[in-house]
Amino acid sequence: MILGLIVILAVLLLVLGFEMFLVLALPALAYKGAFYPNIPDLVVVQKILGGVDHTTLLAIPFFVFAANLMGSGQIARQLVSVVKALLGHTRGGMGHVVVGGSMAFGSVSGSAPATVAAMARMAYPELRRSGYSDRFSLGLIVSSAETALLIPPSITMIIYGWMTGTSIARLFAGGLAVGLVLGLAFALYVNFVARRDGIARAERADWPTRLRTIWAAKWAIGMPVIILGGIYSGTFTATEAAAISVVYAILVEVVILRSLTLRGLFEVTEQSAINTCIIFVLLAMGGLVSYFVTLAQVPGAIIGFLDAMDAGWIGFLLVVNVCFLIAGMFIDPNSALLILVPPLYPVAAALGIDPVHFGLIVTLNIGLGMITPPFGLDIFVASSTLRKPVATIIAGVWPFLAVNLIVLLLITYVPQISLFIPRLIFG
Amino acid sequence: MPALTLLRLCERSILVVIFLTMVALYFVSVLARELGGQVASSFAWIEEAVRMLNLFLVFLGLGLALERGRHVGIRNLRDRLPETLRRGLLKVTDVVGLGFALYIAWLGWGLASFVLGTGQRSPTLGIAMGYVYLAPVAGFLLLALRYGLSLFGVIDRFSDAEGAE
Amino acid sequence: QEFVAKIGHLESAAQNRHIHLEKVAALVSERTGGAVEFQLFPQAQLGDQRQMNEGVQFGSLEGTVAPAAFLGGFNPVVSILDIPYLLPEDEAAAQALREGPFGQALLDSFADKGMHAIALWPNGRKHITSNRPIDELGDFANQKFRVMDSRVLIEQFTALDASAIAIPFGELYTALQTGVVDGQENPLDTIETMKYFEVQNNLLVSGHGAMEDVVIFSPIWWNTLPEEYQAVIQDAFIEVIPELVANKQAAVDRALEAVTAAGMNVRETTPEERAAFREATFAATSAAYVSLAGEPGQALLDIYTAEYEALAQ
Numbered sequence: 001m002i003l004g005l006i007v008i009l010a011v012l013l014l015v016l017g018f019e020m021f022l023v024l025a026l027p028a029l030a031y032k033g034a035f036y037p038n039i040p041d042l043v044v045v046q047k048i049l050g051g052v053d054h055t056t057l058l059a060i061p062f063f064v065f066a067a068n069l070m071g072s073g074q075i076a077r078q079l080v081s082v083v084k085a086l087l088g089h090t091r092g093g094m095g096h097v098v099v100g101g102s103m104a105f106g107s108v109s110g111s112a113p114a115t116v117a118a119m120a121r122m123a124y125p126e127l128r129r130s131g132y133s134d135r136f137s138l139g140l141i142v143s144s145a146e147t148a149l150l151i152p153p154s155i156t157m158i159i160y161g162w163m164t165g166t167s168i169a170r171l172f173a174g175g176l177a178v179g180l181v182l183g184l185a186f187a188l189y190v191n192f193v194a195r196r197d198g199i200a201r202a203e204r205a206d207w208p209t210r211l212r213t214i215w216a217a218k219w220a221i222g223m224p225v226i227i228l229g230g231i232y233s234g235t236f237t238a239t240e241a242a243a244i245s246v247v248y249a250i251l252v253e254v255v256i257l258r259s260l261t262l263r264g265l266f267e268v269t270e271q272s273a274i275n276t277c278i279i280f281v282l283l284a285m286g287g288l289v290s291y292f293v294t295l296a297q298v299p300g301a302i303i304g305f306l307d308a309m310d311a312g313w314i315g316f317l318l319v320v321n322v323c324f325l326i327a328g329m330f331i332d333p334n335s336a337l338l339i340l341v342p343p344l345y346p347v348a349a350a351l352g353i354d355p356v357h358f359g360l361i362v363t364l365n366i367g368l369g370m371i372t373p374p375f376g377l378d379i380f381v382a383s384s385t386l387r388k389p390v391a392t393i394i395a396g397v398w399p400f401l402a403v404n405l406i407v408l409l410l411i412t413y414v415p416q417i418s419l420f421i422p423r424l425i426f427g
Numbered sequence: 428m429p430a431l432t433l434l435r436l437c438e439r440s441i442l443v444v445i446f447l448t449m450v451a452l453y454f455v456s457v458l459a460r461e462l463g464g465q466v467a468s469s470f471a472w473i474e475e476a477v478r479m480l481n482l483f484l485v486f487l488g489l490g491l492a493l494e495r496g497r498h499v500g501i502r503n504l505r506d507r508l509p510e511t512l513r514r515g516l517l518k519v520t521d522v523v524g525l526g527f528a529l530y531i532a533w534l535g536w537g538l539a540s541f542v543l544g545t546g547q548r549s550p551t552l553g554i555a556m557g558y559v560y561l562a563p564v565a566g567f568l569l570l571a572l573r574y575g576l577s578l579f580g581v582i583d584r585f586s587d588a589e590g591a592e
Numbered sequence: 593q594e595f596v597a598k599i600g601h602l603e604s605a606a607q608n609r610h611i612h613l614e615k616v617a618a619l620v621s622e623r624t625g626g627a628v629e630f631q632l633f634p635q636a637q638l639g640d641q642r643q644m645n646e647g648v649q650f651g652s653l654e655g656t657v658a659p660a661a662f663l664g665g666f667n668p669v670v671s672i673l674d675i676p677y678l679l680p681e682d683e684a685a686a687q688a689l690r691e692g693p694f695g696q697a698l699l700d701s702f703a704d705k706g707m708h709a710i711a712l713w714p715n716g717r718k719h720i721t722s723n724r725p726i727d728e729l730g731d732f733a734n735q736k737f738r739v740m741d742s743r744v745l746i747e748q749f750t751a752l753d754a755s756a757i758a759i760p761f762g763e764l765y766t767a768l769q770t771g772v773v774d775g776q777e778n779p780l781d782t783i784e785t786m787k788y789f790e791v792q793n794n795l796l797v798s799g800h801g802a803m804e805d806v807v808i809f810s811p812i813w814w815n816t817l818p819e820e821y822q823a824v825i826q827d828a829f830i831e832v833i834p835e836l837v838a839n840k841q842a843a844v845d846r847a848l849e850a851v852t853a854a855g856m857n858v859r860e861t862t863p864e865e866r867a868a869f870r871e872a873t874f875a876a877t878s879a880a881y882v883s884l885a886g887e888p889g890q891a892l893l894d895i896y897t898a899e900y901e902a903l904a905q
């Protein structure tokens with residue numbers, strides 16, 4: 001009864017356009033007041049702090065900052081022009097660039113929101129110029145970023161490996177395959193849309209033009225070179241790489257190309273700080289919500305349900321996916337990971353499901369949770385960096401959600417996809 | 428309102444200084460590690476410092492983000508309501524937001540003074556954690572201020588909202 | 593139940609700490625006729641260790657079993673456990689130290705920090721993994737080791753002419769893989785669970801660092817309990833220690849077997865090497881400890897020294 005009223009309150013706040021952090025926080029406060037009046041109220045602000053005080057989240061502000069610098073100056077434009085010169089003549093052109101670019105950026109950042117921020121600033125204007133619709137462009141950028149969690153390195157997989165004792169190297173190897181399958185699925189959909197909407201292909205550039213474009217973009221190309229080179233040579237971690245990319249972007253845009261004045265730098269910094277703030281206040285309130293979900297011991301109830309169902313591994317994995325989907329709609333997916341894996345993993349192990357396979361199903365679900373409305377972190381990141389209404393982005397995301405669900409079913413019920421590469425490498 | 432203009436300038440400058448400091452610190456830390464040896468060990472505090480600065484960064488921008496209509500929310504229904512109803516709803520949002528922000532700031536103050544009392548310090552830098560916990564207090568007070576100003580019509584936080592292209 | 597305690601900790605439900613917490617919970621429930629119930633929340637579900645410590649202080653959490661390494665910011669006196677080779681090698685002697693005046697003084701030092709500490713739970717010892725082999729003490733020089741947030745631990749590596757690098761736990765695997773750091777220190781079962789053997793070639797079984805857990809209750813909750821229940825709880829935690837140690841040893845042995853089978857180059861330190869390691873680091877780390885923990889720290893160090901020497905005789 002009281003629970004029902006709290007749900008109604010949440011829905012009302014949501015549809016009446018209250019700030020999303022209020023939509024998360026107020027029902028959580030009501031829930032605490034109704035069910036846990038004896039826990040000191042200080043816990044509320046402690047969990048708000050806890051939701052943002054993770055080192056693993058630090059890559060987000062830095063990559064948001066770097067993306068804004070690149071977008072306001074020359075780097076983004078030059079990088080896009082290089083890719084266009086090389087691939088602009090293919091069907092789908094820019095659409096594929098976004099998918100490939102997200103996978104490449106994901107191999108660096110391991111963070112889907114950071115990938116959205118970077119790709120949104122770089123690729124959105126060009127997608128629109130290529131003739132793609134607003135909704136499609138937004139949906140593509142938001143969804144492609146999911147591959148960042150699957151293409152190694154991936155902090156989601158490291159956390160899963162820690163919780164379950166699964167080999168992280170095996171997870172990474174399997175994640176590569178799953179990430180590629182997901183990327184391929186998005187690419188196929190891009191092809192379909194490009195054909196359906198008659199997106200024009202650019203004329204094939206000749207090699208002298210291509211080389212001229214590449215040479216003109218030499219400073220911009222230094223960006224991926226430095227990030228990838230720095231990480232894979234062991235000079236810095238992924239989070240530090242994010243900060244280094246800011247330093248490099250400032251160096252190129254302000255000092256070398258002079259495409260950004262000091263005043264411009266001030267404004268971009270400030271804008272990036274505000275973007276960060278908008279994203280993190282949601283993570284903060286997400287920390288509050290997931291605390292109460294944990295206290296309510298919801299996962300225990302799920303296990304009871306599973307026991308009663310006795311559905312075998314096929315039914316079990318279906319329930320797992322449904323649980324993550326529902327959780328992903330309302331709480332921060334990383335919290336869902338911490339809350340749901342401990343009770344579900346032993347059941348999976350008992351049913352003989354390979355821990356790597358289960359881990360990749362979970363990771364894919366975490367990625368999916370980033371783009372499922374109403375609480376989709378990547379949707380909010382895109383909304384905040386591109387200043388687009390949340391509703392427009394959600395409208396663009398639906399077809400990609402459908403593609404994603406098909407991939408999820410494929411990965412869930414064809415374990416060979418997840419296990420092929422790990423078995424090849426590690427036996 | 429010159430006071431408000433001054434406050435904005437302070438907020439913006441602090442955000443910019445914090446953010447650039449975070450970047451610079453990580454840069455120095457990577458450099459120091461490349462140099463190796465004892466130099467690197469003497470910069471082991473940087474990780475912790477950046478994490479603390481990030482807390483201030485994410486909370487201190489709350490008010491500015493609200494003033495500029497930048498916080499996310501799903502607005503299609505609200506923006507289609509008849510003007511009088513819509514205006515009433517906006518006032519309700521302001522009141523609710525003001526109450527919420529003040530409540531969290533008050534709780535934050537409680538936590539900060541509690542933690543100052545227990546003497547908790549950060550493990551590497553040895554800073555009293557109670558001071559770090561002032562970040563949400565300041566942030567939610569700035570947020571409360573903007574909800575209040577919007578409630579009394581001093582600022583218009585809805586004109587420049589995202590999506591109002 | 594009349595008294596319900598939420599108890600949070602960082603380890604997974606399959607690990608030693610949780611298994612023995614379940615045993616303690618069963619003992620306590622049985623001996624209080626079901627009046628005291630423990631609800632266990634593993635894997636940082638109720639927040640990271642700092643939040644759990646704070647929760648215990650202000651009463652949102654009734655108890656936690658906290659690794660000493662995460663308590664230094666709350667009670668600098670406890671950082672004495674970060675000093676390398678603090679506890680004697682012989683497990684019986686180490687337990688005598690835990691249960692004697694040293695252990696008691698350590699537990700008492702939490703009283704004015706808003707925490708009620710009732711027992712020390714041994715949780716194994718730290719060893720070193722690295723990419724380059726460490727054949728002698730001098731081989732530490734110019735290598736980069738990841739440390740937890742602790743000034744004493746930074747000093748430990750500095751005293752060995754190595755650099756101490758702060759890397760978050762979640763990024764450590766990748767950092768070892770790409771070579772951001774050359775090595776790290778952790779107990780064997782962590783090295784196994786976190787799969788560091790996949791990205792490190794060498795294991796030096798040094799046992800230099802004591803991994804002690806402190807069993808802490810919120811005084812707010814503890815003081816509502818009748819004295820007999822308090823005694824039941826404290827006794828239960830102490831009663832399971834031999835079993836805890838035995839199971840930990842079994843887990844460590846299994847882990848050693850697993851990392852050896854995985855192809856790690858495993859080398860046991862000799863008693864002389866361990867003595868040399870202690871000799872090289874003890875003065876510097878104790879100095880760092882005292883500068884951190886002040887007068888009370890010095891007092892505990894004095895108690896320790898007296899007892900350690902008595903045990904050595």
Ligand code: NA
Pocket residue numbers: 106107108109110111147148149150151152153154
């Ligand atoms: Na990745």
Ligand code: NA
Pocket residue numbers: 328329330368369370371372373374375376377
């Ligand atoms: Na979602």
